Amino acid sequence: MANIVCECGHINPIGTHLCAKCGRPLSEEEKSKKIADMRYDGTAIRSKTYKKTFIDHIWNFFSSVKVGVSLIIITLVMAALGTFLPQVMYVSVPLGMTEADVYEEKYGLFGKLYYTLGFSDIYSSPWFQIIVGMLAISIIIASFDRGIPLYKSLKNQRVRRHESFMKRQRIYGEEAMDEVQAAEVFDKAQEKMKALKYKVRREEDVLLAEKGRFARWGPYINHIGLIIFILGVMLRLMPxxxxxxxxxxREGETAAIPGIEGYYIHNNKFIFETYGDSDEKVEASQKAADAINSKAKNYQTDVTLYSDKVDGKSLAGNTDDLEKIKDYSIQVNKPLKYDGFALYQMDFRQNELKSMKFDLVNKKEGKSLGQITVNLDDPAKKYEISKDIYIELKSYYADFSGFEEGVPQSASPIPNNPAFIFTMFTPEVPKGETSFVAIKQTLEPLGTTKYQMKFNSVETRNASNFTVRQDKTLPLLLIGGIIFMIGVTISSYFSHRRIWLQYTKDGRLLLASHVNKNWFGMKKDLDSIVSYAKLPPYIDQVDEDNKKKELDNKEDGDNT
Structure with a gap:
């Protein structure tokens, strides 16, 4: 595309509104304006200039402020939807259930749909990350689209400007005076401007005073902080x-810590404390009913942390020679922290069935021939009482829920309500007898038996639920947040102020000023300089126009 050649001879890129050298208006739109458009100092913006190719359309789409604001609103709305139900990190998942099961059980069809669409883990859902990624792209492109032209215009701004540029500033004033008087005014003005911390550039009969240029970069510092923050959010999807x-x-078990390679945890004991009359410790092995009317004081799991790392390397799956790292008592709000990860006590399960003991009893005599112990986690297939007496476990139903068409059913793999089908072999019945045994229930599905399995006792244990947390993105989030707040501070409390003085050949001293915000502060500085250096009186052309419009409206009203 052709460049624009100004009357002063300077070549400007297409799309430039004000000549970078003299400040003359170049476009017809700009020439029709009484006040110069000083956004980006009139330089060409790519998104406002190139609109032909596919790349141009993509660039212009993401550089649009409307698109950026829309993406922010969509992100906020989606994040708000994530608060309708608890996030998955705050949901306790019982043994044998999945997160989807919990949401469906508690909240019905809405909960199932909520989980399926990813609202239960909103910040890690792929579609939310896509929206956040698009927002990051929009911020980056918008920053380059406007930041680079602004940087070039401010870095290369000239001291001498055309008279039309001066007259089209919001603050403008002029006064006739001779060269000697003008020189004195320039000297005093320069002295006062430096006292007010302005950076002054003077070339013969022109002067530019500038202060707070860094304030123009506040929004872009905001953008940098936001980009770093968004990068931290998106890295959460990376392994x-x-x-x-x-x-x-469960108590007594050793298990690998999920997601943390090379580390294992052993549950030594779970402790449940309440506030009682004597404030004594109540161990979790007691029945939960004992503490129904008591207030919880402490939930604690005593654990031992192990590692299978040898010379700093993890031997995956090797549990033969674990190295003990330390013992620790995990409590609510007192997690185990090590090597960048943390284990939080989130839930517990008391009095879970561990094993059951049965006696093989002669029904007629009521005499026991011996006892067997069934491990409910991994029951054996055969139990020998003596050489001629043994029991075979034909079927095991961990959570017996009844019969369907005569077939026993199990609701879950958790031993909440165990049931068994035993075959009993004795010298009197060498071919075996079948007995169905559940808690408080014994059936003889294949006919009357001489012997039966009689429940003797049960061994229970407690289980602890931990949340495993590791977050290496927190430093990025913190740095991004700090940078963002620095940008907000700069944007809110500082302004870029410029004052131009120029002595014309026909003996006039021109005064013009511009500030990107806080015109009250700018006028306060100007009043001080004008009073000290005897500069020409100035007018605020925007205020003058507003007053004129109010007067015209008033006159029209009176005429009516």
Missing amino acids: GFYLDKTMWI
Whole structure:
């Protein structure tokens, strides 16, 4: 595209509104304005200039302020929708259930749909990350689109400007005076401007005083902070940067910490404390009913942290030679922290069935022939009482929920209501007898038996639920937030002020001024300089126009 050649001979890129050298208006739109458009100092903006190619359309779309604001609003609305139901990190998932099951059980169809669409983990959902990514692209492109032209115009701004540029500033004044008087005014003005911390550039009969140029970069510093913050948010999807998982572990068990390679945790004991009359400790092995009317004082799991790392390297799956790292008591708000990750006590399960003991009893005599112990996590297939007496476990239903068409059913793999089908072999019945045994229920599905399995006792244990957290993005989020607040401060409390003085060949001293915001502060500085250096009196052309419009409206009203 052709460049624009100004009357002064300077060549400007297409799309420039004010000549970069003299400040003359170049476009017809700009020439029709009484006050110069000083945004980006009239330089060419790519998104306002190039609109032909596919790349231009993409660039212009993302550089649009409307698009950026729309993406921000969409992001906020989606984040707000994520507050309708608790986020998954705050939901306790019982043993044997999935997160989807919990949402559906508690909130019905809405909860299931809420989880499926990713609202339950809003900040990690792919579609939310796409919106955030588009917002980041919009911020970056908008910053380059406007920041680079602004930087070039401010870096290369000239001291001498055309008279039309001076007259088209909001603050303008002029006065006739001779060269000697003008020289004195220039000297005094320069002295006062320096006292007010202005940076003064003087070339013969022209002067430019400038202060607070850095204020123009406040929004762009905002953008840098936002981009860093968004980068931190998006890195949460990358492996190794962010982890938020849950794990259940029973007393006496050792389990790998999910998502943390090379580390294992052993549950030594769970302790439940209440505020009682004697304020004594109540151990979790007691029945939960004992503490129904008590106020909880403490939930605590005593654990041991192990590692399978050898010479700093993890031998995945190797649990034969674990190295003990430390013992620790995990409490609510007192997590175990190590090597960048943390384990939080989130939930517990008391008195979970661990094993059950049964006696093989002669029904007629009521005499026990022996006892077996069934491990409910991994029951054996055969239990020997003696050489001629043994029991075979044909079927095991961890959470017996009834019969369907005569077939026993299990609601879950958790031993909440165990049921068994045993075959009993004795010298009297060498071919075996079948017995169905559940809690408080014994059936003989294949006919009357001479022997039966009789419940003796049960061994219980407690299980603890931990949330595993690891977040390496926090430094980025913190740095981004700090940079963003610095940009907000600069944008809010500082302004870029400029004052031009120019002595013309026909003996007039011209005064013009511009500030990107805070005109009250600018006028305060000007009043001080005008009073000290005897500069020409100035007018605020915007205020004058507003007063004229009010007067015209008043006159029209009176005539009516």
